[in-house]
Amino acid sequence: MxxxxxxxxxxxxxxxxxxxxxxxxxxxxxxxxxxxxxxxxxxxxxxxxxxxxxxxxxxxxxxxxxxxxxxxxxxxxxxxxxxxxxxxxxxxWIGPALLSCILLALIIHAIMGEGSASVVTEEVGPKAVGSLLFGPYMIAAELGAFLLMAGVVGASHLRRREFQSEITGKEES
Amino acid sequence: MSAVPINHVLILAAILFSVGLTGVLARRNIIFMLVSVEVMLNAAGLAFVAAGARWQQADGQVMFLFILTMASAEVAVGLALILHLHWRRLSLDSDTLNKMKG
The missing domain is CATH 1.20.120.1200 (NADH-ubiquinone/plastoquinone oxidoreductase chain 6, subunit NuoJ)
Structure with missing residues (x-):
C-alpha cells in the first residue's frame, strides 16, 4: 500500500x-x-x-x-x-518558478519541523461522511446548493444574449 | 495496515499547489490559467483529506466535498466567460480582459 x-x-x-x-x-x-x-x-x-x-x-x-x-x-x-x-x-517561466520554489521550500521546512506522525490507514467510509455532512454541516451543504444554483444562473446569463441574437439572426435570414 | 507518513502527503499537496501557482503566474492563455486554478484547488483538497485521515475523522472528506462544489461552480462561470471572450474578441489572451467594460 x-x-x-x-x-x-x-x-x-x-x-x-x-x-x-x-x-x-x-x-x-x-x-x-x-x-x-x-x-x-x-x-x-x-x-x-x-x-x-x-x-x-x-x-x-x-x-x-x-x-x-x-x-x-x-x-x-x-x-x-x-x-x-x-x-x-x-x-x-523563470520568475514564477523561482517564486514558487521559494514558497515550496518554506512550506516543506515548516512541515518537516513538526515531526513525523503516520496516517494509520483505517478506512473512513461513506456512511460516516454522509452522517457528518447532513448532521453538523447541514447549513454548509445547503449553502453549497445555493452556490451551484448561482453558478448555473451566472453561466446561462453570460451566454443568453448571444443565443438570443443567434436565434433572431436565423429567423431574419 | 500500512502507514503513510503524514509529512509526505502534505509535501505532495505542497508540490502540486506550487506547480499550479507557477501555471497561474506564467501562462498567458486564460484556459491554462483556469486549469492551473483547478490543480491548486485539488491540492488543497488533498491536504484536507490527509488531515482527516490522520485523526480518523470524516471532517476532511466533508471539506473536500465543499471544495468540489466550489470548483464546479467556478468552472461553469469561468468557462462561460472564456466562451464570451473568445466570441467577442477572437482571443484567449488574458491581457485583453482589461478592456472589458459592462
Whole structure:
C-alpha cells in the first residue's frame, strides 16, 4: 500500500507538470485527467474510498469533460498552438518558478519541523461522511446548493444574449 | 495496515499547489490559467483529506466535498466567460480582459 502511494504521487507530480507546460490545450487536459486519477489513487491509499470515487466521477468525469467540450466549441487549430509557442518563451517561466520554489521550500521546512506522525490507514467510509455532512454541516451543504444554483444562473446569463441574437439572426435570414 | 507518513502527503499537496501557482503566474492563455486554478484547488483538497485521515475523522472528506462544489461552480462561470471572450474578441489572451467594460 505504501509503495502504491509513492508511485501514485510520482505520477501525479509528473502529469501535473506536463499539464501546465503543454502548448496544445487538449494535450494539457488529458495530462490533467491522468494527474487527477493519480490523486484519486492517493486518496484510496489514505483510506478515503468515497472521496476517491468522487474525484474520478466529478473531477475527471464531469469537470474535465466540460473543459473538453468547451475546447471543441472554441475549435482551436494549429495556429493557436503556434501563437501559444510565441506567448510562452522559456525565459517567461523563470520568475514564477523561482517564486514558487521559494514558497515550496518554506512550506516543506515548516512541515518537516513538526515531526513525523503516520496516517494509520483505517478506512473512513461513506456512511460516516454522509452522517457528518447532513448532521453538523447541514447549513454548509445547503449553502453549497445555493452556490451551484448561482453558478448555473451566472453561466446561462453570460451566454443568453448571444443565443438570443443567434436565434433572431436565423429567423431574419 | 500500512502507514503513510503524514509529512509526505502534505509535501505532495505542497508540490502540486506550487506547480499550479507557477501555471497561474506564467501562462498567458486564460484556459491554462483556469486549469492551473483547478490543480491548486485539488491540492488543497488533498491536504484536507490527509488531515482527516490522520485523526480518523470524516471532517476532511466533508471539506473536500465543499471544495468540489466550489470548483464546479467556478468552472461553469469561468468557462462561460472564456466562451464570451473568445466570441467577442477572437482571443484567449488574458491581457485583453482589461478592456472589458459592462
Amino acid at each position: 505504501i509503495n502504491l502511494f509513492y508511485i501514485a504521487a510520482l505520477v501525479a507530480i509528473i502529469a501535473t507538470v506536463l499539464a501546465i507546460t503543454r502548448h496544445h490545450a487538449v494535450h494539457a487536459l488529458l495530462y490533467l485527467i491522468v494527474s487527477l486519477l493519480a490523486v484519486a489513487l492517493v486518496f484510496f491509499t489514505l483510506g478515503a474510498p468515497f472521496v476517491a470515487a468522487l474525484e474520478v466521477i466529478i473531477y475527471a468525469g464531469a469537470i474535465l469533460v466540460l473543459f473538453l467540450f468547451v475546447m471543441m466549441m472554441l475549435n482551436l487549430g494549429q495556429d493557436a498552438k503556434e501563437q501559444e509557442r510565441e506567448w510562452q518563451p522559456l525565459r517567461i
